[in-house]
Structure formats: structure tokens, C-alpha cells
Amino acid sequence: DTAVSQTPKYLVTQMGNDKSIKCEQNLGHDTMYWYKQDSKKFLKIMFSYNNKELIINETVPNRFSPKSPDKAHLNLHINSLELGDSAVYFCASSQDGSSGANVLTFGAGSRLTVL
């Protein structure tokens, strides 16, 4: 069983389109995350969310919005896609986002290419 699954794995789309990436975790974790990994391999946190609060990285454009229908799901919706949005997007989860030994389990990644 896949612990953190995200779909689609690959997404190619045109500038200006709206797209979503779905993420589900079956680990019973309380906190979920979205990360962006660009061509230089930096992992940048976009959002973290548990059933109490949503923490947004202030550098993330408001074209990006997380949607969480329940504790096991955190989807990423992107409006008006731009060329610079091309990257690999990783979903992750952890038991507790507010403790030190906060080990993240990552999904396999979704490679987004904007043409």
C-alpha cells in the first residue's frame, strides 16, 4: 500500500490553464504539506496543513491554493499557470507538525510542465 500517493505523476499543460494535483495519505498523520522542487533541487515549502491551521509560505502566489476535504487529503489547485510554475511538486505528511522529531513521508512527486 502506498503511504502517500499523489496524482497525476506527470502533467503537461498550456500557460493560463488551471490544474489540480491530488494527494492522499493512509498513514493516519495529522499534518500534510506541499513542496515545490525546482531545477536546482531546492525543496521549498508551499503549505502545511493540519486540522487546526493552514500555514502558507508568504512567497507562494495566491494562484496556488490548497484544498483539504478531510484529514487524509490535501489537494493543490493552481490557477492561471505560468512558465515558472514548471517544477516537481511533492506532497508529504507527518505525524505531528509541531514536534521536533517530525519525520516527513513524501509522495512520489508530480512533474508539472507548463508550455
Place this chain on the structure above:
Amino acid sequence: GQNIDQPTEMTATEGAIVQINCTYQTSGFNGLFWYQQHAGEAPTFLSYNVLDGLEEKGRFSSFLSRSKGYSYLLLKELQMKDSASYLCAVMDSNYQLIWGAGTKLIIKP
């Protein structure tokens, strides 16, 4: 600002030992993590250090010195499958993870 530094790339020989260094400057400290990321795959957890000293886990060991803002990951008896990027990450006082850019480790026969 907060900063994590690690070498961009390292090369080592199969069967040898390699040490990957990580230095950090963060707002507070709640632990340091090492993750392994094979090309085209997700990062996977390797180790966690919150107290000074060496943590050993099989062929991999991780060391932390909080006073020096320094950690290293030691890989022994290198195997070809160890070719990957190794990411250092520090949890700051707000429990936010600050990531380094990763060290690409190339293993040669």
C-alpha cells in the same frame, strides 16, 4: 536569514567511505534531518539528530555539533545504489523545516 550549506556534488569509490558536511544558520534549532533522494524519486528519511554526538544506523551515521552549527552524514562501505542526492534539513524554532539544496553523490566502480 536562515541558511543551510552543503557541497553541491561529491564523488567516491565503491567500497569506500564518504562524509557529507552540512552547516546551518537558523532561527532556533529543533533538530537536524538527513534525507536521501534518488533521481526522479521522492526524498526518504535517513536520520534525525537533536543532541550533540553521533547516531549510527547500519552503514550510515550522522553527527551533530549544535555549538558549531555543523552536521555530517557518514556513509561506509559505499554501494552503487548509494548514488543519490543527500538533503540536509534543520527544524527551526517555529518547527519549520529549512532545507539545503542537497549534495549529489556519485559512486564510481
